Amino acid sequence: MNEIKEQAIKLLKIEAEAVHALIERIDDVFISIIDILFLCKGKIVLTGMGKSGLIGKKMAATLASTGTPAFYFNAAEGSHGDLGVISKSDVVIALSYSGETEELIRLLPALKRMDIQIIALTGNPGSTLGRTSDITLDVSVKEEACPMGLAPTASTTALLAMGDAIAITLLKKRGFSEEDFACVHPGGSLGKKLLLTVEDLMHTGNNIPSVSEEIVMKEAIIEISSKRLGMTAVTDSSLKLKGIITDGDLRRGLEKWGEEFFSLRADDVMTHRPRTIRKNILAAKAVAIMEKYAITCLMVTDDKDTVEGIIHLHDLLRAGIA
Secondary structure (H helix, E strand, O other): HHHHHHHHHHHHHHHHHHHHHHHOOOOOOHHHHHHHHHHHHOOEEEEEEEHHHHHHHHHHHHHHOOOOEEEEEEEEOOOHHHHHHOOOOEEEEEEEOOOOEEEHHHHHHHHHOOOOOOEEEEEEOOOEEEEEEEEEOOOOOOOOOOOOOOOOOOHHHHHHHHHHHHHHHHHHHHHOOOOHHHHOOHHHHHHHHHHEHHHOOEEOHHHHOOOEOOOEEHHHHHHHHHHOEEEEEEEOOOOEEEEEHHHHHHHHHHHHHHHHHHHHHHHOOOOEEOOOOOOOHHHHHHHHHHHHHOOOOEEEEOOOOEEEEEEEHHHEEEOOOO
8 A cells, every 4th residue: 555655656747847937937938938828810730649538638728717819720631622621811730749749740741731830839849849940948857657658647637737737827817807708618517607697687566575664563473484595685765775674683682582582673673784785796706704793694785785686595506606
């Protein structure tokens, strides 16, 4: 068992050192690559074979999801007609640790004739790919983590990390925002958290539990029960929020006043200055407020404290936000 642990720890250390060594490669060459990609009028085309090809697919996906149009191109199919998907306005990023991958090398003359800029990410800058490309970034590693030095391990980890560095640097340079991110991630819980607002989920109109300040608690309880949200807003004649009455307020009131509680006015029992939220705020923010203050609902008001709706934790749970 100790031998297994030692081997795993050794691998992680080698890969961590390989990534750490890349820090020195963030130089003028890296900056030039970012400038080329930022100014690209077409798409970023990632191409490679084997493990490098798999990293290329991941890089293309990360770029595309962070504001830089990109796609993966199968180098093996390039010389059989698929080269037509690449246009002169595109930039090609070619990935090959050896820099001598046959399928990539065969593409280079055609790409050169099309006057397409080629960026090489390789562990061998002096290779055919490194020498032929317009700009070459050295992603070499001291050693592979594989005991035989054969299986790509540290080299693919370093290449993956450099790809992330490129994508996130471009994200920052483009000023890519959370709202932009949501637009390209509309599905799943991530999209919901970044797209859905309080207004999309709140109860409105007759579905808002609401009573006036002077109403007696016997009637307020009926309103709470009928709307099934465990609370009611207390408003004045112009629908401005004055407070709320929750199930907790009912329990505490009955313990304190007994039967007399049912004859009290709503404004005698209500919680003053309850937590509120605006309807244009992200629903995920409503969850954060509820968690912070250990509450299950928020009144939705405008800038004049007029009640516009109510949002409950159950609504957020059903929407997959919480």
